[in-house]
Amino acid sequence: MSDRIVIEAEPREITGKQVNQLRREGQIPGVIYGKKTQQQSVQMEQKALRRALRTAGTTHLVDVKVGDQLRTVLVREIQQHPTRGDIVHVDFMEVDMKVKLRAAAELVTVGTATPEAEGLGVVTQLLREVEIECLPEALVAEIEVDLSAIRTADDIIHVSDLVAPPGVEIMTDPELLVARFEYAAGEEELAVEEGEGTAEDVEVIARGKKDEEEF
Known part of the structure; x- marks a missing residue:
């Protein structure tokens, strides 16, 4: 029933x-x-x-x-x-219960990235949802993004790294970035001083207010 x-x-x-x-x-x-x-x-x-x-x-x-x-x-x-x-x-x-349909699934973060737990900075989520395809009975509203996969500051999560629920196929470009680690203010300079790179190697990313989705 x-x-x-x-x-x-x-x-x-x-x-x-x-x-x-x-x-x-x-x-x-x-x-x-x-x-x-x-x-x-x-x-x-x-x-x-x-x-x-x-x-x-x-x-x-x-x-x-x-x-x-x-x-x-x-x-x-x-x-x-x-x-x-x-x-x-x-x-x-x-809907026809025997025909696959496409819908959007929200990406919800779980777990903690190792460098964030160490207080080095924060993880930035770059993608908020993905397109999925499935039979109506398998439809889900959310797909989890496991941030514990970010074990070093250089690790990033792509769409291809996401684990879809049974019966669900993710149709979004697998090469798109989902999440990445960013050093806290001042950590980039510290990394340069320690010989991990040069000023030219550091990519500065502007931080903006995250979009809040409302129903």
Whole structure:
């Protein structure tokens, strides 16, 4: 038995500007579409929908129940009011459980790099997500990046070093950099003094504020 989140929906007859009345009544319009199925307009209770989307996001399979019919979907687009942040429309894509699909998986760091543990600097994550391909049942939202693989200051992690879950293939360029170690301020000069390189050999990388992703 599936343990997927179920979103209760009703067929929607109202379209166009009249959907504003639906929203005032606490109902959110949406559509379900798929390659082998006809597009269906639906409406959902606002509070229940927000709770479901908060958990499922756009990377987990969801079952939308319309009457007696259960349709397995992915959330493909969530439209929100530009100032209030209210959900105004949701697009669902119905999936074929026997056909592979492509999606984005967030890269989440685990473990600690040896030079960072020694207080020499920090690890910078250069890639935030990768594209994956898998059957719907194998879909994952995250892939781990094991920073303990960085044992020296010269070690770097490429996409090819990532370990994908069973049934998942990473489609992103395997040569792209995922993470690297950077000396703390002053460590580059110390390395030069100790004969580990020259000033010309040192690559200075500007540090910027990391991007924060919001749902």
